[in-house]
Amino acid sequence: MTSEHFDSSPLQREVFPLAGRVALVTGVSRRAGIGYAIARRLAGLGASLFLHHYAPHDHDQPWGGDPDGINAVAGGVAGVLTGRAKLRHLELDLAGPDAPAELFDAAGDAFGHVDILVCNHARSGGDGPLAAVTAAMLDAHWAVNARSAILLAQAHAAQHDGRPGGRIIFMTSGQDLGPMRDEVAYAAAKGALASITRTLADTVAAKAITLNTINPGPVDTGYATPQAREAVRRHFPLGRWGTPDDPARLIAWLATDEAEWITGQVISTEGGFRRWE
Numbered sequence: 089m090t091s092e093h094f095d096s097s098p099l100q101r102e103v104f105p106l107a108g109r110v111a112l113v114t115g116v117s118r119r120a121g122i123g124y125a126i127a128r129r130l131a132g133l134g135a136s137l138f139l140h141h142y143a144p145h146d147h148d149q150p151w152g153g154d155p156d157g158i159n160a161v162a163g164g165v166a167g168v169l170t171g172r173a174k175l176r177h178l179e180l181d182l183a184g185p186d187a188p189a190e191l192f193d194a195a196g197d198a199f200g201h202v203d204i205l206v207c208n209h210a211r212s213g214g215d216g217p218l219a220a221v222t223a224a225m226l227d228a229h230w231a232v233n234a235r236s237a238i239l240l241a242q243a244h245a246a247q248h249d250g251r252p253g254g255r256i257i258f259m260t261s262g263q264d265l266g267p268m269r270d271e272v273a274y275a276a277a278k279g280a281l282a283s284i285t286r287t288l289a290d291t292v293a294a295k296a297i298t299l300n301t302i303n304p305g306p307v308d309t310g311y312a313t314p315q316a317r318e319a320v321r322r323h324f325p326l327g328r329w330g331t332p333d334d335p336a337r338l339i340a341w342l343a344t345d346e347a348e349w350i351t352g353q354v355i356s357t358e359g360g361f362r363r364w365e
Contacts, residue, residue, distance in 0.1 A: 104134030104171065106343060107133075107134030110138065111202070111203065112192070112204070114208050116139040116165070134173060138199060139175065140177070142182065151311045180194075201248075203251070211229055214228060216272065229277040232277075233274065238284065248295045255297065261274070263282075281301055299351055302357060306330060307334065307335065308330065
């Protein structure tokens with residue numbers, strides 16, 4: 089090998105490595121959520137953002153929606169935009185079969201092209217153990233947690249023109265690492281994303297897109313009771329839950345050119361979470 093081969097990669101990092109690129113991030117409806125942290129990280133690296141949200145889902149959950157509404161969420165992301173980067177957002181229920189295409193069309197109309205797709209959205213609740221699960225539960229979780237993400241990946245691959253920086257990132261929940269006995273429908277749907285990762289990554293590689301799936305582990309987004317929070321905390325070697333910014337940092341890095349050689353992987357970022365205690 090020549091010396092040029094060994095010295096071909098620059099060691100100095102760009103300040104805004106995502107400048108000029110557009111990221112579509114789904115499930116950005118609460119400032120306490122992972123999607124919000126992801127969007128801010130991408131914005132801080134220079135990207136323009138198209139945010140998807142569906143606040144009615146949060147309002148139906150015990151934790152509720154953002155106390156100050158979606159404008160506060162969007163404003164918190166807009167506040168870290170750099171240079172000429174811009175932000176747009178849209179509320180949409182991804183349970184419908186045509187919703188993923190509608191969302192991607194809206195992002196394309198706003199920015200002309202999408203480089204980075206982060207499927208952070210998820211349906212929670214309305215689930216149960218095997219004895220209680222119904223066909224309706226299974227279908228509802230499949231539609232939002234698996235089908236919509238796959239269709240969003242399809243839309244992304246269809247519009248991507250091969251330029252550098254094509255990225256797709258799915259989110260899973262570690263259901264392959266331990267049981268989730270009371271969330272059969274959720275675990276089944278999220279497990280489908282982990283299982284399809286290598287197949288889809290191989291498919292979109294021809295369009296110069298990488299595809300990886302992230303398991304963030306237990307993250308404190310305000311949903312756990314004080315008792316559950318303390319019980320789970322003891323399973324972490326560092327003695328704390330994950331924060332939304334923990335997976336967000338990894339996802340933001342995967343969106344940069346430094347991660348162009350990583351694809352088809354299911355990556356856990358959960359602080360050494362001990363399932364056996």
